[in-house]
Amino acid sequence: MNFMGENLFYRKFDNGLKAFVLPKKNFNKVYAVYSTRYGSIDNEFVVPTTGERLKVPEGIAHFLEHKMFEMPYGNVFDKYAELGTSSNAYTNYTNTTYLFSTTSTFEESMRLLLEFVETPYFTKESVEKEKGIITQELRMYEDDPEWQVMLNLLKALYHRHPVRDDIGGTVESIQNIDVYTLYKCYETFYHPSNMVIFVAGAVDADKVFEIIEERENKRGKLSQGEIKRIYPEEPYTVNKPRIDVKLSVSRPLFLMGFKDRDVGYDGIKLLRKEIVTNILLEVIFGKSSLTYEKLYEEGLIDDRFSFGYEGQKEYGFCTIGGETKDPEKLKDILVNSIKEAKEGGLKEGDFERVKKKYLGDYIQGFNSLEFIANSFVSYYHRNVNIFDYPEVLRRITFEEAKRRLNEFFDFDRMAISTVYPK
Template sequence: MYGKVNLMKLLDGMVKKVLGNGLKVFILPMKNYNKTIAVYSTKYGSLDSEFILPGSEEKIKVPEGIAHFLEHKMFDMEYGNAFDKFSELGAESNAFTSYNNTTYYFSTTSNFYESLKVLLDFVETPYFTEESVEKEKGIITQELKMYEDDPDWQVYLNLLKSLYHAFPVRIDIGGTVESIQRINTELLYKCYNTFYHPSNMVLFIIGPVDAKEVLEFVEKHEEKRNLKSQKEIKRIYPDEPKTVFQKEIKIRHSVAQPLLLLGFKDVDTGYDGEKLLKKDIIIGILLEIMFGKSSETYERLYEAGLIDDRFGFSFEAYKDYGFCTIGGNTRDPEKLANEIIKNINSFKTKGISREDFEIIKRKFKGDFIQSLNSLDFIAHSFISYYHRGIDMFDFPLALEELSFDEVVNYIESFFDEDRMSISMVLPKG
């Protein structure tokens, strides 16, 4: 199998360990690189605004956007800001909040252990003051308003609001201007103590490091915290109908050209791990066959001037929800939407060819192997897959074992027009 030897060699040196306090640690030595990346992530995202504390029956509901708010405040330390510490050490650092996790990371070519200590220290040391929390509300309010002015974000968010009745993926990751006003230090500490417990977190390190030496460093650091492993957090999500909330939404915005996103809601949910990985690959293959840049459809739509090179598609596959998006900038959103639907229906009728299936399988395999040259890709993909119960390095085997019939069977069930919504952003005037 193409790339098998290299992948086996790569994984042979990986060290994995669950520490006594529940923290999952993965260290992957890559000796031929200069850069080292460390990623510290908690399974806590914008969806988790209602939950039950481990070991109790207490149900907690917090304002939307608090996970993102917490991410902003975590860099605050008594000594100042952790960003400045990283800069002093010559390391680049950042963080992000998604629907499902909050992730902190740095990359460096020097002072690795000093930088790792800064990462562990600031993520493990909450420091919130009433004054800084009030100041942050103003900063995030401006950020939310900035996204309101971003047509690409609005066409995407409106699609999710159309696909979902109640599931919190329809709410902006940053919350709303109203919801963040209800955030205070007490709620921040409550969410931190619940979701930033090491049992709910993972640390991934990749680069030219001695894995055993790094593990020893992390173990000594974590022992000082004197924490024990805790039970899984119970997350509470509202019941979500299988239908879409609305079929279409149009807004006017300051854009030179209309934007279109068409989406399908995945109702085959409730599982993660290998089964979720397989579905992720299947929908990816179908979208690539139907709308990829090498497809006849893409070429036809491009030649007709209905799309440009920003046209694209994606599939978000998670345990509790999933959806795909198709679209981009277009001079005629109505016509493009009709062409997309017509193309999908054509594939439903005629099916996909075995030849196209094999071509795209080889493409996916080659792309994956090629991507292993990027430490950034490995680090962030590993974390993204991990939070979905998937080992990213299972991808080649899952792809290899995927049958033509399995892919064909998904066309009819997934691309159901009853579970489709359309979002458009049109020019003002």
């Protein structure tokens, strides 16, 4: 596949693992990710090997991510440091991703990535020590008002779905994590058929495939049935119309969200829905909108005002907001501008211009290997190929946008979260 002078190579290995390579020859760096479709929302599931149904503590996917860096011989960070490679990992609602970037020791770094992600090694002692480190990580987020306002918005939007829980869990929930449960989660979700590798940068695709094949073929053909993930039944309604808290901040924070009821699918259809929704948000609230101009001039928002749509198979929501002197007034203006758009205020010229901007933003993204790799896996886990983006964007029609506007921005499915100064 060729796009903007970029070629994407693909290989599927016998045990079900898939790998993609995007060579960028004039870059110094190689950025590689190894990602599993397993995130903080996968809290209840059936273990494929035993058939047992398991409910695990909140925050365990993130905890497991931390502990994967532990090996029988010590810490993986140390090995990467010896190679002069930087490595890291992140966990979000739906996936866990391990990564490295290197400019000189790609082959060794790649072998090490495969080795450590494929080697679970947990001891009671190291699990206990990790609880201290993660407690400090959670405490750090407790002092982060932007994170808190977001968490509370999700708690307002969702009754039961685990997207309402903090990705890292709570200081209390992580105390219940033990070696046994970590192994169960690993066995279930770190199966080759549930994972993907993406490598971008100064590499040769064949070399990458050769390194992966060498190791994967030794692991044998592990077959595993479909992973059964159990999510609680989530009503279409919002849980609460609003949540307000007080924290040590200089000025109030405001976040408004809409809960999507058009869920239950992924693939191109999901990508299309996501792009349409983002275009709508941009047209109504973006920097070129009359609403933004008014809010800015009245001192209700500044450059940090933001919005976005998060679409997954199981759930979808948008967020709109930022720091403001007057959350109530901001809310009224935002709500009004949605009403005006619905009542015929949406202009086709604005829609076309924003489409142009989105194409440019997408092309700009290709400057960054991190952006390419992280978006690729994030979409891959939703059965979307990110390289289809320009074509899907091109096909979106104004009529479609108008339809989505009326369906999605339903005030009965709106919730609000605020943080006020103490």
